[in-house]
Amino acid sequence: MSDFIQVMQEYFRGEKLAGFAFIGVGLGLLGFAIYIWRTHEGAFVWGLALPLAIVGVMAVTVGPFFALQQDRLASDIAARYADDPAELARTEGERMTRVNANWPRLKLAWAVIGVIAMALILLVKQDWSSGLGVALMLLVAILFTVDVLGERRAIPYAEALTAISPPSDE
Numbered sequence: 001m002s003d004f005i006q007v008m009q010e011y012f013r014g015e016k017l018a019g020f021a022f023i024g025v026g027l028g029l030l031g032f033a034i035y036i037w038r039t040h041e042g043a044f045v046w047g048l049a050l051p052l053a054i055v056g057v058m059a060v061t062v063g064p065f066f067a068l069q070q071d072r073l074a075s076d077i078a079a080r081y082a083d084d085p086a087e088l089a090r091t092e093g094e095r096m097t098r099v100n101a102n103w104p105r106l107k108l109a110w111a112v113i114g115v116i117a118m119a120l121i122l123l124v125k126q127d128w129s130s131g132l133g134v135a136l137m138l139l140v141a142i143l144f145t146v147d148v149l150g151e152r153r154a155i156p157y158a159e160a161l162t163a164i165s166p167p168s169d170e
Contacts, residue, residue, distance in 0.1 A: 011157035012074035019067025026059025047131025089165040096158040103151045114140045
């Protein structure tokens with residue numbers, strides 16, 4: 001098995017496992033939302049439990065679809081590699097360049113949302129805003145984790161694509 005295929009399979013295996021992890025995270029968020037709903041009352045409950053429940057349902061719903069498409073994508077990449085490695089390196093390399101360019105933007109967005117969450121907790125001083133601020137902080141921590149791990153998988157894959165690219169004419 002070529003080095004490229006090995007790195008590519010590792011990348012898509014990580015993506016698949018991340019999709020399955022979304023299910024667990026979603027169930028955890030739903031469980032925590034139910035706990036908050038059952039043990040607290042008032043606007044705080046709605047500010048905290050509702051966003052967690054919504055994101056939890058989304059994660060449980062999307063996770064399996066995301067996970068189950070990864071084997072198909074890996075098979076497609078392997079077939080394209082066998083047919084024309086240079087073309088694969090060009091097209092998939094362009095896609096991964098765009099993916100990797102988004103990591104700093106996403107981290108900045110999560111940081112801004114984290115600052116907004118802190119402001120909701122510290123400055124607004126309403127029950128709903130405290131709940132929403134806590135929910136946003138929890139979700140931002142999850143999103144940072146997902147993206148840092150995704151970036152750690154994507155960079156070696158992009159480097160492997162570069163390694164199979166034909167030398168440029170320059």
